[in-house]
Amino acid sequence: MSDEESLPISTVFEETVAVSGPPKAAQAEQRVRMPRSFEFARAVIGERRLSAWLVPVSDFVGQNFLAVTGALWGVMVLSALAGWLWPGVISYGLVAFVDYLASRELRRDTLLLRRMGAASHVRHFIRGVLLLAVFARIEQPAPALAWTAVLLTMILIQLVHVAGTAWLASKQPPLLYHPEGGQRASTLAFAKLYRQSSWTPKWLIAADIVVAVLLGVAATVGVGWAGTLLGACVIVIGLAAVVAGYALRLRRLGSEQSVAAITKEVTDELDVLAPEVVVYMSADAGQAQYILNQWVPTIEKLHQKAFIMVRESSHLESIRPTTLPVVYAPSTRHCEELTRSSVKLAFYLANAGKNVHLLREARLKHVFLNHGDSDKSTSANPVARVYDEVWVAGEAAVERYEAAGIHMPRKQYAIVGRPQVEQLKVGPLNTDGPKAILYAPTFEGYYEESNYSSLERMGPQMIARILAEYPGTRIIFKPHPASGVQRPGMVEARVAIVDMLAKHPGQHLYVGPESELTLYECFDMADAMISDISSVVTDYLYTERPLVTSNPRRLPRDLFFHTFPTQQASYIMEGVLENFNEVMDDVLGLDSQREQRVAVKKYVLGDHPNGPTATFVAESDRLTVEATEHAASIRNEFRVKS
Secondary structure (H helix, E strand, O other): OOHHHOOOOOOOOOOOOOOOEOOOHHHHOOOOOOOHHHHHHHHHOOOOOOOHHHHHHHHHHHHOHHHHHHHHHHHHHHHHHHOOHHHHHHHHHHHHHHHHHHHHOOOHHHHHHHHOOOOHHHHHHHHHHHHHHHHHHOOOHHHHHHHHHHHHHHHHHHHHHHHHHHHHHHHOOOEEEOOOOOOOHHHHHHHHHHHOOOOOOHHHHHHHHHHHHHHHHHHHHOOOHHHHHHHHHHHHHHHHHHHHHHHHHHHHHOOHHHHHHHHHHHHHHHHHHOOOEEEEEOOOOOHHHOOOOOOHHHHOOOOOOEEEEEOOHHHHHHOOOOOOOEEEOOOHHHHHHHOOOOOOEEEEOOOOHHHHHHHOOOOOEEEEOOOOOOOOHHHOOHHHHHOOEEEEOOHHHHHHHHHOOOOOOHHHEEEOOOHHHOOOOOOOOOOOOOOEEEEEOOOOOOOHHHOOOOHHHHHHHHHHHHHHHOOOOEEEEOOOOOOOOOOHHHHHHHHHHHHHHHHOOOOOEEOOOOOOOOHHHHHOOOOEEEEOOOHHHHHHHOOOOOEEEEEOOOOOHHHHHHHOHHHHHOEEEEOOOOOHHHHHHHHHOOOOOHHHHHHHHHHHHOOOOOOHHHHHHHHHHHHHHHHHHHHHHOOOOOOOOO
């Protein structure tokens, strides 16, 4: 099986795979982001799994990449200085193999080296020069000349791959993506060519090692100039033929005719669907997991047909299977092409800079849904004024905007509740086993003002005390998937907690970013929850079960409730845990806050006799009618399209 025909990527991307199951500290490390083209290829296709015997080798070299590579490069330097032919050749082959394994598994060190400008082809060139120095030191000019020609050809091939990917990305049309698999031929074609620049292909690594060994043999047995150079010419011609084939495929796929045909394929499918709603997904890397996925089941219930427009490829892999068409549209012009005449509503799930690429469509009604409702400062953003309507969970959200000085007409709001929580279990769980506490801290945010997380400041200490002082309690640990994007201490705290849970007896559970277990499934397993100022608190409030909110900044109680008014129904865990036992005893025992939680629930989540999903659907019906009338009233959009 070639690189182009390999199997769908699963979790081979990450150095540490986070799954539901017995906790392991290594699973809690933060993933490393990758170039856009590879994110797309990763979501569509992947590398064939390693043979079983190679897996431990790959794990070892991946975890010790810099040390292993440094040692082998040291051997090559000594070989060049001392004139050791075979130690130099063997260490060269091992370096090439180690580099391939680590790059193929996308180990952290190789990705960081790539960002620093030391990509695989740069490392390949450096080790190639060291081997050339070995041939020169032992005074073997024929192998040295042959190796120079082959090395430069291999480096040129990799540069063509990198440049080819950049060129193709600039030409790429919008592409259909199927989260459940079974991709379109056009989608697969782009993914295959993109991936060839992500790491050195295995055939090139094999050729690299084989040629080095053959030239070592030639130097040992004294093959003459004619034989050595003839062999080098054959190899160079063969490599050139392979890269020429790649360039032709690249040119064909990125041609104007091909791009136009693929674009028409996508737009024709949308025209057959005749969507009235577009769900616009643009956010920081990988956030579809908790931003988009929570809204998809609700959007699927609309009377209007809808599709999802994804602007960043990093979101694709985490999208759960859906009946809604998903279109990857990285270019600004793709927004224009995909906004078909049937589209009337646009739903936005986050305040991203790229939102303006669709907001420019004046005939649409633009609706901000946000991905959650909370007392975070990000839940009352002045940017909300640009949308035609802001759909919120309850009256608390409207008051939050007003309290933040963001004054909008009352008709600009629609209270739709939180359809995501409609199926949650309400009231105490009927379980005979130990009580389970869900610890679901938020992430640190992108600004210090929105860093409400308890994870770094008090998380490990709090979990340690629960394990020590309430040993019969089961802990379910589900940190925010983005924890650690800004602060390394967040990753350290996450690793420390997972390590504690792994060492402590009990059926504790770590639910990492790659887990199939959703947040709402965790809610249904938890007798109580500890969290931070976040939408997680708002959603769990629906269950009416005990809720603990952290105060990591140690704000005075009156200032805390003034700043975060919806937390009146929560137990407040102070930042240095001075009231730890008082809170835990009440949460696991009498639960004195229950009546207050039920009262606050309606204020935060609204009152929906038929359920929030029914309310959401009804509001969509209403706004679709208004959007149709609005579009008909436009006399001139000041646009002339060829």
